[in-house]
Amino acid sequence: MLTLTSPFETPLHRLPAGLKLAALAxxxxxxxxxxxxxxxxxxxxxxxxxxxxxxxxxxxYGLRLLRPLWPFVLIIALWHGWTGxxxxxxxxxxxxxxxxxxxxxxxxxxxLEDMMTLVERLARPLARFGLSPRVLAVAVALVxxxxxxxxxxxxxxxxxxxxxxxxxxxxxxxxxxxLMALDEADHVAEAIRARGGLSGP
Amino acid sequence: xxxxxxxxxxxxxxxxxxxLVPQITLxxxxxxxxxxxxxxxxGTVLGARRGFLAVLLFVALVALGLPLLSGGRGxxxxxxxxxxxxxxxxxxxxxxxxxxxxxxRVGLGIAxxxxxxxxxxxxxxxxxxxxxxxxxxxxxxxxxxxVGAYIPGDLIKAGMAGFITQGLARLRPHAVLxxx
Numbered sequence: 001m002l003t004l005t006s007p008f009e010t011p012l013h014r015l016p017a018g019l020k021l022a023a024l025a026x027x028x029x030x031x032x033x034x035x036x037x038x039x040x041x042x043x044x045x046x047x048x049x050x051x052x053x054x055x056x057x058x059x060x061y062g063l064r065l066l067r068p069l070w071p072f073v074l075i076i077a078l079w080h081g082w083t084g085x086x087x088x089x090x091x092x093x094x095x096x097x098x099x100x101x102x103x104x105x106x107x108x109x110x111x112l113e114d115m116m117t118l119v120e121r122l123a124r125p126l127a128r129f130g131l132s133p134r135v136l137a138v139a140v141a142l143v144x145x146x147x148x149x150x151x152x153x154x155x156x157x158x159x160x161x162x163x164x165x166x167x168x169x170x171x172x173x174x175x176x177x178x179l180m181a182l183d184e185a186d187h188v189a190e191a192i193r194a195r196g197g198l199s200g201p
Numbered sequence: 202x203x204x205x206x207x208x209x210x211x212x213x214x215x216x217x218x219x220x221l222v223p224q225i226t227l228x229x230x231x232x233x234x235x236x237x238x239x240x241x242x243x244g245t246v247l248g249a250r251r252g253f254l255a256v257l258l259f260v261a262l263v264a265l266g267l268p269l270l271s272g273g274r275g276x277x278x279x280x281x282x283x284x285x286x287x288x289x290x291x292x293x294x295x296x297x298x299x300x301x302x303x304x305x306r307v308g309l310g311i312a313x314x315x316x317x318x319x320x321x322x323x324x325x326x327x328x329x330x331x332x333x334x335x336x337x338x339x340x341x342x343x344x345x346x347x348v349g350a351y352i353p354g355d356l357i358k359a360g361m362a363g364f365i366t367q368g369l370a371r372l373r374p375h376a377v378l379x380x381x
Contacts, residue, residue: 003268004266069283075337088338102281103278140210140258142207142211142214143213147214147269151217154222175365181211185204185211185376189204197202197203
Protein backbone atom coordinates (compact mmCIF):
# COMPACT_ATOMS: atom_id res chain seq x y z
CA MET A 1 0.00 0.00 0.00
CA LEU A 2 1.04 3.58 -0.57
CA THR A 3 2.65 5.38 2.32
CA LEU A 4 3.70 8.98 2.72
CA THR A 5 7.38 8.06 2.99
CA SER A 6 9.33 10.00 0.39
CA PRO A 7 10.59 8.03 -2.61
CA PHE A 8 13.70 10.25 -2.54
CA GLU A 9 16.23 8.58 -0.24
CA THR A 10 17.79 11.05 2.22
CA PRO A 11 20.37 10.77 5.01
CA LEU A 12 17.45 11.36 7.43
CA HIS A 13 16.04 7.96 6.42
CA ARG A 14 18.97 6.30 8.17
CA LEU A 15 18.50 8.04 11.54
CA PRO A 16 16.66 6.03 14.22
CA ALA A 17 12.91 6.75 14.31
CA GLY A 18 12.95 7.39 18.07
CA LEU A 19 15.57 10.09 17.69
CA LYS A 20 13.59 11.85 14.96
CA LEU A 21 10.39 11.75 17.02
CA ALA A 22 12.16 13.15 20.08
CA ALA A 23 13.68 15.93 17.95
CA LEU A 24 10.25 16.69 16.48
CA ALA A 25 8.71 16.92 19.95
CA UNK A 26 11.40 19.35 21.09
CA UNK A 27 11.15 21.44 17.91
CA UNK A 28 7.34 21.62 18.21
CA UNK A 29 7.58 22.81 21.82
CA UNK A 30 10.17 25.36 20.74
CA UNK A 31 7.87 26.62 17.97
CA UNK A 32 4.99 27.09 20.41
CA UNK A 33 7.26 29.19 22.64
CA UNK A 34 8.30 31.56 19.82
CA UNK A 35 6.59 34.91 20.25
CA UNK A 36 8.23 37.06 17.57
CA UNK A 37 7.85 37.12 13.84
CA UNK A 38 11.64 37.43 13.51
CA UNK A 39 12.35 34.19 15.36
CA UNK A 40 9.71 32.38 13.31
CA UNK A 41 11.17 33.83 10.11
CA UNK A 42 14.61 32.49 10.98
CA UNK A 43 13.11 29.10 11.85
CA UNK A 44 11.20 29.18 8.56
CA UNK A 45 14.33 29.81 6.52
CA UNK A 46 16.04 26.96 8.39
CA UNK A 47 13.20 24.53 7.61
CA UNK A 48 13.10 25.54 3.94
CA UNK A 49 16.88 25.02 3.71
CA UNK A 50 16.52 21.65 5.42
CA UNK A 51 13.98 20.53 2.81
CA UNK A 52 16.00 21.94 -0.10
CA UNK A 53 19.15 20.23 1.19
CA UNK A 54 17.60 16.90 0.19
CA UNK A 55 16.92 17.98 -3.36
CA UNK A 56 14.31 19.84 -5.32
CA UNK A 57 12.07 16.80 -5.85
CA UNK A 58 12.01 16.13 -2.12
CA UNK A 59 11.15 19.76 -1.34
CA UNK A 60 8.39 19.76 -3.96
CA TYR A 61 6.89 16.62 -2.44
CA GLY A 62 7.01 18.29 0.98
CA LEU A 63 5.27 21.36 -0.41
CA ARG A 64 2.48 19.22 -1.86
CA LEU A 65 1.88 17.70 1.59
CA LEU A 66 1.25 21.21 2.97
CA ARG A 67 -1.48 21.87 0.43
CA PRO A 68 -4.44 20.86 2.67
CA LEU A 69 -3.55 23.78 4.96
CA TRP A 70 -4.36 26.55 2.49
CA PRO A 71 -7.97 27.12 3.62
CA PHE A 72 -6.76 27.70 7.17
CA VAL A 73 -4.02 30.08 6.09
CA LEU A 74 -6.63 31.94 4.06
CA ILE A 75 -8.94 32.15 7.09
CA ILE A 76 -6.12 33.52 9.26
CA ALA A 77 -5.20 36.05 6.56
CA LEU A 78 -8.81 37.25 6.22
CA TRP A 79 -9.36 37.37 9.97
CA HIS A 80 -6.21 39.29 10.80
CA GLY A 81 -6.55 41.44 7.71
CA TRP A 82 -9.94 42.46 9.11
CA THR A 83 -8.77 43.07 12.70
CA GLY A 84 -5.49 44.64 11.62
CA UNK A 85 -3.35 42.43 13.91
CA UNK A 86 -1.00 41.43 11.09
CA UNK A 87 1.90 40.33 13.30
CA UNK A 88 -0.29 38.07 15.43
CA UNK A 89 -1.73 36.51 12.27
CA UNK A 90 1.71 35.97 10.82
CA UNK A 91 2.86 34.24 13.99
CA UNK A 92 -0.14 31.90 14.08
CA UNK A 93 0.11 31.00 10.37
CA UNK A 94 3.91 30.65 10.52
CA UNK A 95 3.76 28.40 13.56
CA UNK A 96 1.11 26.24 11.92
CA UNK A 97 3.02 25.84 8.64
CA UNK A 98 6.36 25.16 10.36
CA UNK A 99 4.92 22.67 12.87
CA UNK A 100 3.21 20.70 10.11
CA UNK A 101 6.25 20.92 7.81
CA UNK A 102 8.55 19.54 10.52
CA UNK A 103 6.13 16.73 11.40
CA UNK A 104 5.79 15.88 7.71
CA UNK A 105 9.57 15.78 7.43
CA UNK A 106 9.67 12.98 10.02
CA UNK A 107 6.86 11.11 8.28
CA UNK A 108 8.52 11.52 4.86
CA UNK A 109 11.86 10.15 6.05
CA UNK A 110 10.72 7.27 8.29
CA UNK A 111 9.60 3.97 6.81
CA LEU A 112 6.51 2.24 8.18
CA GLU A 113 8.65 -0.74 9.28
CA ASP A 114 10.89 1.54 11.34
CA MET A 115 7.86 3.19 12.96
CA MET A 116 6.35 -0.23 13.69
CA THR A 117 9.58 -1.49 15.27
CA LEU A 118 9.55 1.54 17.55
CA VAL A 119 5.87 1.07 18.43
CA GLU A 120 6.45 -2.59 19.23
CA ARG A 121 9.32 -1.66 21.52
CA LEU A 122 7.30 1.05 23.26
CA ALA A 123 4.29 -1.26 23.59
CA ARG A 124 6.26 -4.05 25.25
CA PRO A 125 5.39 -2.92 28.81
CA LEU A 126 1.69 -3.12 27.82
CA ALA A 127 2.00 -6.92 27.61
CA ARG A 128 1.42 -6.95 31.37
CA PHE A 129 -2.05 -5.47 30.77
CA GLY A 130 -2.94 -8.14 28.22
CA LEU A 131 -1.92 -6.43 24.97
CA SER A 132 0.61 -8.83 23.54
CA PRO A 133 2.95 -7.39 20.90
CA ARG A 134 1.87 -10.23 18.61
CA VAL A 135 -1.79 -9.16 18.70
CA LEU A 136 -0.79 -5.57 17.97
CA ALA A 137 1.41 -6.64 15.04
CA VAL A 138 -1.35 -8.85 13.59
CA ALA A 139 -3.93 -6.06 13.91
CA VAL A 140 -1.68 -3.55 12.13
CA ALA A 141 -0.80 -6.06 9.41
CA LEU A 142 -4.51 -6.81 8.86
CA VAL A 143 -5.37 -3.13 8.39
CA UNK A 144 -2.47 -2.57 6.00
CA UNK A 145 -3.41 -5.68 4.02
CA UNK A 146 -7.17 -5.32 3.99
CA UNK A 147 -7.57 -1.60 3.28
CA UNK A 148 -6.68 -2.12 -0.41
CA UNK A 149 -8.75 -5.34 -0.51
CA UNK A 150 -11.86 -3.58 0.82
CA UNK A 151 -11.12 -0.65 -1.47
CA UNK A 152 -11.17 -2.98 -4.49
CA UNK A 153 -14.35 -4.68 -3.40
CA UNK A 154 -16.03 -1.34 -2.71
CA UNK A 155 -15.08 -0.33 -6.25
CA UNK A 156 -16.69 -3.50 -7.62
CA UNK A 157 -19.87 -2.87 -5.65
CA UNK A 158 -20.04 0.63 -7.12
CA UNK A 159 -19.54 -0.69 -10.63
CA UNK A 160 -22.31 -3.22 -10.06
CA UNK A 161 -24.55 -0.37 -8.89
CA UNK A 162 -23.81 1.66 -12.00
CA UNK A 163 -24.42 -1.33 -14.25
CA UNK A 164 -27.88 -1.94 -12.79
CA UNK A 165 -29.19 1.49 -11.91
CA UNK A 166 -29.72 4.73 -13.73
CA UNK A 167 -29.25 6.59 -10.44
CA UNK A 168 -25.95 7.85 -9.17
CA UNK A 169 -24.21 5.85 -6.43
CA UNK A 170 -25.45 7.26 -3.11
CA UNK A 171 -24.94 6.62 0.58
CA UNK A 172 -26.88 3.34 0.47
CA UNK A 173 -23.71 1.74 -0.92
CA UNK A 174 -22.24 1.99 2.60
CA UNK A 175 -24.48 -0.85 3.81
CA UNK A 176 -23.10 -3.52 1.41
CA UNK A 177 -19.57 -2.17 1.94
CA UNK A 178 -19.95 -2.55 5.73
CA LEU A 179 -21.53 -5.98 5.30
CA MET A 180 -18.55 -7.05 3.23
CA ALA A 181 -16.19 -5.82 5.97
CA LEU A 182 -18.14 -7.81 8.58
CA ASP A 183 -18.05 -11.00 6.49
CA GLU A 184 -14.38 -10.52 5.73
CA ALA A 185 -13.72 -10.14 9.47
CA ASP A 186 -15.47 -13.46 10.12
CA HIS A 187 -13.33 -15.17 7.46
CA VAL A 188 -10.15 -13.66 8.86
CA ALA A 189 -11.04 -14.73 12.42
CA GLU A 190 -11.68 -18.30 11.18
CA ALA A 191 -8.42 -18.31 9.24
CA ILE A 192 -6.37 -17.13 12.22
CA ARG A 193 -8.00 -19.71 14.47
CA ALA A 194 -7.36 -22.44 11.90
CA ARG A 195 -3.68 -21.49 11.96
CA GLY A 196 -3.35 -21.87 15.72
CA GLY A 197 -4.94 -18.66 16.99
CA LEU A 198 -3.45 -15.59 18.61
CA SER A 199 -3.21 -16.75 22.19
CA GLY A 200 -0.88 -19.65 21.33
CA PRO A 201 2.83 -19.75 22.21
CA UNK B 202 -9.89 -13.20 20.84
CA UNK B 203 -9.34 -13.85 17.13
CA UNK B 204 -12.82 -12.54 16.38
CA UNK B 205 -12.23 -9.34 18.36
CA UNK B 206 -8.92 -8.63 16.64
CA UNK B 207 -10.33 -9.36 13.19
CA UNK B 208 -13.39 -7.15 13.73
CA UNK B 209 -11.31 -4.30 15.16
CA UNK B 210 -8.81 -4.44 12.29
CA UNK B 211 -11.38 -4.78 9.52
CA UNK B 212 -13.43 -1.88 10.87
CA UNK B 213 -10.29 0.25 11.06
CA UNK B 214 -9.82 -0.59 7.38
CA UNK B 215 -13.49 0.24 6.76
CA UNK B 216 -13.01 3.77 8.12
CA UNK B 217 -10.14 4.21 5.68
CA UNK B 218 -12.18 2.88 2.75
CA UNK B 219 -15.14 5.13 3.56
CA UNK B 220 -12.76 8.10 3.62
CA LEU B 221 -11.16 7.23 0.31
CA VAL B 222 -14.25 6.17 -1.63
CA PRO B 223 -15.00 9.43 -3.40
CA GLN B 224 -18.27 9.20 -5.22
CA ILE B 225 -20.85 9.25 -2.45
CA THR B 226 -23.23 12.09 -3.17
CA LEU B 227 -26.20 13.30 -1.20
CA UNK B 228 -29.59 13.71 -2.85
CA UNK B 229 -28.67 17.35 -3.43
CA UNK B 230 -25.59 16.30 -5.42
CA UNK B 231 -23.13 17.53 -2.81
CA UNK B 232 -20.24 15.07 -2.50
CA UNK B 233 -19.42 14.11 1.08
CA UNK B 234 -16.80 11.97 2.71
CA UNK B 235 -18.20 9.10 4.70
CA UNK B 236 -15.19 8.89 7.01
CA UNK B 237 -17.02 10.15 10.09
CA UNK B 238 -19.84 7.73 9.19
CA UNK B 239 -17.23 4.97 9.47
CA UNK B 240 -16.28 6.21 12.94
CA UNK B 241 -19.94 6.22 14.00
CA UNK B 242 -20.44 2.68 12.66
CA UNK B 243 -17.43 1.42 14.62
CA GLY B 244 -19.22 2.46 17.80
CA THR B 245 -22.77 1.46 16.89
CA VAL B 246 -21.83 -1.92 15.39
CA LEU B 247 -18.85 -3.02 17.49
CA GLY B 248 -19.87 -1.43 20.81
CA ALA B 249 -17.99 1.01 23.01
CA ARG B 250 -14.77 -0.87 23.80
CA ARG B 251 -14.12 -2.58 20.47
CA GLY B 252 -15.29 0.49 18.56
CA PHE B 253 -12.87 2.67 20.52
CA LEU B 254 -10.00 0.26 19.81
CA ALA B 255 -10.84 0.02 16.09
CA VAL B 256 -10.78 3.80 15.69
CA LEU B 257 -7.68 4.10 17.89
CA LEU B 258 -5.92 1.61 15.61
CA PHE B 259 -6.94 3.69 12.60
CA VAL B 260 -5.68 6.92 14.17
CA ALA B 261 -2.41 5.24 15.21
CA LEU B 262 -1.79 4.09 11.64
CA VAL B 263 -2.46 7.59 10.38
CA ALA B 264 0.13 8.88 12.86
CA LEU B 265 2.65 6.26 11.69
CA GLY B 266 2.38 7.66 8.17
CA LEU B 267 -0.39 5.89 6.27
CA PRO B 268 -2.46 8.29 4.11
CA LEU B 269 -5.81 6.97 5.36
CA LEU B 270 -7.63 10.20 6.23
CA SER B 271 -10.08 11.51 3.64
CA GLY B 272 -8.27 13.20 0.79
CA GLY B 273 -5.28 10.90 1.32
CA ARG B 274 -3.96 12.86 4.29
CA GLY B 275 -1.90 11.26 7.04
CA UNK B 276 1.36 11.34 8.91
CA UNK B 277 2.46 13.28 11.96
CA UNK B 278 1.62 16.61 10.32
CA UNK B 279 -2.07 15.86 10.92
CA UNK B 280 -1.44 16.25 14.63
CA UNK B 281 -0.06 19.78 14.21
CA UNK B 282 -2.78 20.93 11.83
CA UNK B 283 -6.07 22.68 12.74
CA UNK B 284 -8.11 19.47 12.31
CA UNK B 285 -6.15 17.66 15.04
CA UNK B 286 -9.09 17.80 17.48
CA UNK B 287 -11.31 15.81 15.15
CA UNK B 288 -8.70 13.08 14.70
CA UNK B 289 -8.06 12.82 18.44
CA UNK B 290 -11.80 12.90 19.11
CA UNK B 291 -12.57 10.06 16.66
CA UNK B 292 -11.93 7.19 19.14
CA UNK B 293 -13.87 8.94 21.91
CA UNK B 294 -16.74 9.57 19.50
CA UNK B 295 -16.94 5.87 18.66
CA UNK B 296 -16.78 4.98 22.37
CA UNK B 297 -19.68 7.27 23.26
CA UNK B 298 -21.75 6.08 20.28
CA UNK B 299 -21.16 2.48 21.30
CA UNK B 300 -21.97 3.18 24.93
CA UNK B 301 -25.35 4.65 24.01
CA UNK B 302 -26.24 1.60 21.88
CA UNK B 303 -25.15 -0.78 24.64
CA UNK B 304 -26.95 0.98 27.49
CA UNK B 305 -30.08 2.37 25.89
CA ARG B 306 -32.24 -0.65 25.18
CA VAL B 307 -34.61 0.79 22.58
CA GLY B 308 -34.74 -0.23 18.92
CA LEU B 309 -31.25 -0.61 17.48
CA GLY B 310 -31.87 1.96 14.73
CA ILE B 311 -33.05 4.62 17.20
CA ALA B 312 -30.26 3.89 19.68
CA UNK B 313 -27.66 4.02 16.88
CA UNK B 314 -29.01 7.32 15.61
CA UNK B 315 -28.92 8.78 19.13
CA UNK B 316 -25.45 7.36 19.78
CA UNK B 317 -24.13 8.70 16.49
CA UNK B 318 -25.47 12.18 17.29
CA UNK B 319 -24.13 12.20 20.83
CA UNK B 320 -20.74 10.64 20.02
CA UNK B 321 -20.20 11.29 16.32
CA UNK B 322 -21.48 14.86 16.31
CA UNK B 323 -21.61 16.41 19.81
CA UNK B 324 -18.50 14.87 21.37
CA UNK B 325 -16.56 14.92 18.10
CA UNK B 326 -17.23 18.62 17.54
CA UNK B 327 -16.30 19.44 21.16
CA UNK B 328 -12.88 17.93 20.44
CA UNK B 329 -12.68 19.32 16.92
CA UNK B 330 -13.59 22.89 17.81
CA UNK B 331 -11.26 22.89 20.82
CA UNK B 332 -8.36 21.70 18.62
CA UNK B 333 -9.09 24.33 16.01
CA UNK B 334 -9.34 27.10 18.62
CA UNK B 335 -5.94 26.12 20.06
CA UNK B 336 -4.08 25.71 16.75
CA UNK B 337 -5.51 28.81 15.09
CA UNK B 338 -5.30 30.91 18.26
CA UNK B 339 -8.98 31.87 18.15
CA UNK B 340 -11.71 31.88 20.75
CA UNK B 341 -13.96 28.84 21.06
CA UNK B 342 -17.05 30.56 19.57
CA UNK B 343 -15.00 31.82 16.61
CA UNK B 344 -13.64 28.34 15.95
CA UNK B 345 -17.13 26.87 16.14
CA UNK B 346 -18.25 29.30 13.43
CA UNK B 347 -15.58 27.88 11.12
CA VAL B 348 -16.83 24.30 11.36
CA GLY B 349 -20.53 24.98 11.92
CA ALA B 350 -21.22 24.54 8.21
CA TYR B 351 -20.34 20.85 8.44
CA ILE B 352 -22.72 20.00 11.27
CA PRO B 353 -25.88 19.47 9.13
CA GLY B 354 -23.99 16.96 6.96
CA ASP B 355 -22.87 15.08 10.03
CA LEU B 356 -26.41 15.00 11.42
CA ILE B 357 -27.47 13.38 8.14
CA LYS B 358 -24.64 10.87 8.55
CA ALA B 359 -25.94 10.04 12.03
CA GLY B 360 -29.26 9.15 10.42
CA MET B 361 -27.44 6.96 7.90
CA ALA B 362 -25.55 5.27 10.75
CA GLY B 363 -28.91 4.38 12.31
CA PHE B 364 -30.26 2.86 9.08
CA ILE B 365 -27.05 0.99 8.27
CA THR B 366 -26.63 -0.46 11.78
CA GLN B 367 -30.21 -1.66 11.70
CA GLY B 368 -29.69 -3.13 8.22
CA LEU B 369 -26.56 -4.96 9.32
CA ALA B 370 -28.38 -6.36 12.36
CA ARG B 371 -31.08 -7.73 10.08
CA LEU B 372 -28.57 -9.33 7.68
CA ARG B 373 -26.00 -10.59 10.23
CA PRO B 374 -27.56 -10.60 13.71
CA HIS B 375 -24.56 -12.34 15.29
CA ALA B 376 -22.12 -9.76 13.93
CA VAL B 377 -23.56 -6.65 15.61
CA LEU B 378 -21.43 -6.94 18.71
CA UNK B 379 -22.80 -3.82 20.43
CA UNK B 380 -25.96 -5.77 21.26
CA UNK B 381 -24.25 -9.17 21.51
